[in-house]
Amino acid sequence: MRCERCGKELTNRIIKINGVTYCDNCARLMGYDRFLRDPADMLGNPFAPLDQIASSLMQMSELDFGNSTLTCPKCGMTLREFENEGRVGCIECYNTFNNNIVREMFKQQGNSEYLGRLPVSSADTEAKNSDVERIQKPLSPKPVIEKTESDTDDKAEPAKPEQQKKAETGAAANHASGGLTIDKLKKADLGMLSDEDLEKGIKTAAEAEEYILASKLRDELKGRKEGGLNG
């Protein structure tokens, strides 16, 4: 699960306020410090929970009423309609509901950064059936049904020298970057890695063509940087 504000993966605890999931850092930044307090802190004030409930209710209604009145000046779509339908009415809606759209994008995809091609230009793609087949063999994770893996291996084409080379490159990357192996990175609690380790890890993962791992590490690093800027 990810924080719906910054997109960072939630590692420690989940803070849900008004139906929105926040990480510790964002909850603090949004002024929801009281949700982060330890129950023991409240023992000093026996009425603290009541105060908390009352102020939360006030804040919830404030937020709801504020949001529902937001309307796109061009097409007349309201925020409520956008939230119900998941669709916007025009290009201007992207400016009007910017924060909510970014939040929706983080919720769905864990990212809101555009990395695709420009209009009227071709994407730089390498994926062709024959190439991909060559790439896949050493990279494919374990098959879904492990007990039958050996059965299919017999049927698979014999490894070509290029495949072996790729596999060796992957293995080399596995042991590179000062002990940060792909396996270790996969198992690591990303929150415990330093920024430097994350940067090295991204490089290692990219070299080993572990793109999903690389994107997770990049998101973690980006989340930290953005958190730092906001803070």
Next chain:
Amino acid sequence: MADWYVKEGKDSDVVLSTKACIVRNVKGYNFMPRLDDADCQSLLETIDGAVDKNVFEGGQASKMDKDTVMRLIRLQVLGREGNQMAGPERKAFYYNEDASLAVCVGSGEHITVRASAAGHDISVYKKAEKLAVDLESKLDIAYSDSYGFLTSNVRLAGTGLKILYTVALPAISKTEGGIAALTQRVGQYEWSIYPFAERGELSDSNVYIIACVNTLGVTEDDVLKRGEMLIADVIKAERACREEIATSKKDQSEDIYGRSYGTLRYCALISRAEAIGALGWLRLYHDYDDAGEIKLSWNTLNKITMDVLWEPGTPPRKSGTNTLAASQRMRSDGIRKILKGEE
């Protein structure tokens, strides 16, 4: 020219089809949900002017006759229930000779470019991209540096690209926990898997669609590479499960294989669910049939599967006829005819 889905495809024992869809919107017009009828007509005319008529036929949906609509459903240009034909005066469909390339106007977004190919064939992306680039050069497309291509559905904003593999997984479906494990694996690639039909007759069809999720934070190349790695895993797992079932339960598998063929070849009435179930068994045991008495190519198997899956609605109701029986008879006649031809 033969329709795209009856052509030979790679890995067609598992992958029925590969599709690439790219959505775009034209600047200066509201998105479809907020587009009034007058502006919609203007949009349809603008896009019509940008579509190359030397390559594409078709046009406004309201002017299409019933036979064309049925053909477009069968060729998967229109949704299988034909529900894209709702509000035909606000929609247009263009398609090339074998319908492997299509432009849908007004179906969710202003423009949906779709390239389709039989079996496992990622070259569909380049075909779709080429057409999308051509339209982008002729039209003023909604684009922002921050979000990429802007869409009404914010889940598509960014690349606006969806890659979809339609896969037949009879063996994984029959393996305990197989689909759950596969769903987990697909999620690790940040893709999604869902049944061909969520409800109705085909909800247990053992045919699934595997589709990419991310349109932001990834390049088109990332999407294609991940997809290719994922589909290779799926193919490998399905073949492994087939081998496991066909060898560990050889007698039962052989028996059901023969019975399934017999049902399809000689029955007079058949439901879609029964047909897909029988086709699943033919698919599962096809490569392990030592006797070789049943002559059936993967191409034929896939054509029948596609025909049943993308079957246009039931025939028109006539007084005194049983609609359900009529549609079942029509289906079984069609299957018998194809299988007889194969013999």
